[in-house]
Amino acid sequence: MKAFILDRYKKESALRFGDMPEPVLGQDDVLVEVHSAGLNLLDSKIRDGEFKLVLPYRLPLVLGHDVAGVVVRVGANVRRFMPGDEIYARPRDGRVGTFADFIAINEADVALKPKNLTMEEAASIPLVGLTAWQVLVERAKLKKGQKVLIHAGSGGVGTFAIQLARHLGATVATTTSAVNAELVKNLGADVIIDYKTQDFEKILSGYDVVLNSLAGDTLQKSLNVLKSGGKLISISGPPGPDFAKAQGLNWFLKQAIRLLSFGIRRKAGARRISYSFLFMRADGEQLSKITSLIEAGIIRPVMDLTFPFEATNEALAYIETGRSKGKVIVKLR
Known part of the structure; x- marks a missing residue:
């Protein structure tokens, strides 16, 4: 073949x-x-x-x-x-x-x-849909009335996650460029931050969940928008001890990964915020649930x-x- x-x-x-x-x-x-x-x-x-x-x-x-x-x-x-x-x-x-x-x-x-x-x-659909589902439904347990910040709203994960979060009844903020503002608004974003001209951490506060998919200092800045008890979930790293355990890595790699995420875990813990890294997994049952939302016209x-x-x-x-x-x-x- x-x-x-x-x-x-x-x-x-x-x-x-x-x-x-x-x-x-x-x-x-x-x-x-x-x-x-x-x-x-x-x-x-x-x-x-x-x-x-x-x-x-x-x-x-x-x-x-x-x-x-x-x-x-x-x-x-x-x-x-x-x-x-x-x-x-x-x-x-x-x-x-x-x-x-x-x-x-x-x-x-x-x-x-x-x-x-x-x-x-x-x-x-599959990778981005399962990623958004496992972040928002499975790990964050996002509920009606909560507030979620979804970074990179015009990307693959972002476009799906905005629609799913809106379906779950959350208030949705997202970062994107001005040229994509209309797209994310039509998907259900309530608050749109132009990352080129605005600092999201100076505008947003009191959020329950942040879905991070970006590198650089975005992860650290995201702590500033979360309230005590909030959840910072990153799909771009750094991975933490739970990931190393789930992958069955050897002792040396487990320690190296623990060190990679030590800084953000310590800063999050000091603010009573939970930090976790999510590396999505295949799951046909969850994908079937996503199918139902798509066939109902809830997610496109x-x-x-x-x-x-x-x-x-x-x-x-x-x-x-x-x-x-x-x-x-x-x-x-």
């Missing part, structure tokens, strides 16, 4: 377009013919080697973390899906590889595609550009510019 392959870790390098063996189908797996695949900065970070210590992939590796396609074969133990089903998924870590003609996915990671979405639209996909499969490297370069609004997709069929 044709695929985009990572042969060695190298910053901003091109993936190799070549041939790979068709995936081996396990007893609990579905074999999916890929129709569309979503791109994420996680793909670029893995390619650059940023996760090689905590996600020990064996190279060569096919990248890609979002998929929409059709089931063509099922394993002996599979009961929820059958050939011909249209599905979407975020395959679990260790089994990614949606930049290819086919991928084998554990059925626990898969959900039926929303009936009202195209394959391209469906491929834009926000997409920027769709590239042909052969232009996957160009699509990766585009998302790395940071200028995309919503998700970028490659189309195979």
Whole structure:
């Protein structure tokens, strides 16, 4: 099968377009013919080697973390899906590889595609949808009447998280550029901060939750908008001890990660704010709940550009510019 392959870790390098063996189908797996695949900065970070210590992939590796396609074969133990089903998924870590003609996915990671979405639209959802769900619903337990700040509101996670937070009944603030203000307003943002001309930490206060996806000093500044008992949840790091434990890392790496997050955890603790890092996980059951919200018209996909499969490297370069609004997709069929 044709695929985009990572042969060695190298910053901003091109993936190799070549041939790979068709995936081996396990007893609990579905074999999916890929129709569309979503791109994420996680793909670029893995390619650059940023996760090689905590996600020990064996190279060569096919990248890609979002998929929409059709089931063509099922394993002996599979009961929820059958050939011909249209599905979407975020395959679990260790089994990614949606930049290819086919991928084998554990059925626990898969959900039926929303009936009202195209394959391209469906491929834009899994990673960002599950990330927003696990931050806002699972960890933050966001409730009606609470206030949440969602950074980078026009990005993939941001556009989904704004809609989900609004559905949960929260007051939503977001940071974005002026050119994207109308987009985030239409998604449900109540307070819009132009990060180029305004300091969010001087304008906002008394917030219950912050979803951070940015690097630099944004994490530290976010402490200033939270009230005592608030929650600062970051998907861009630094990871904490809980992440190291969940990944089963060795003692040395556990200590190194503990040190990485020590500063922000100490500052948060002094203000009675909880800090945590979230590295989203695959979950077909949660994705099915997201499907219900999409089919009910509560959440809609926000997409920027769709590239042909052969232009996957160009699509990766585009998302790395940071200028995309919503998700970028490659189309195979």
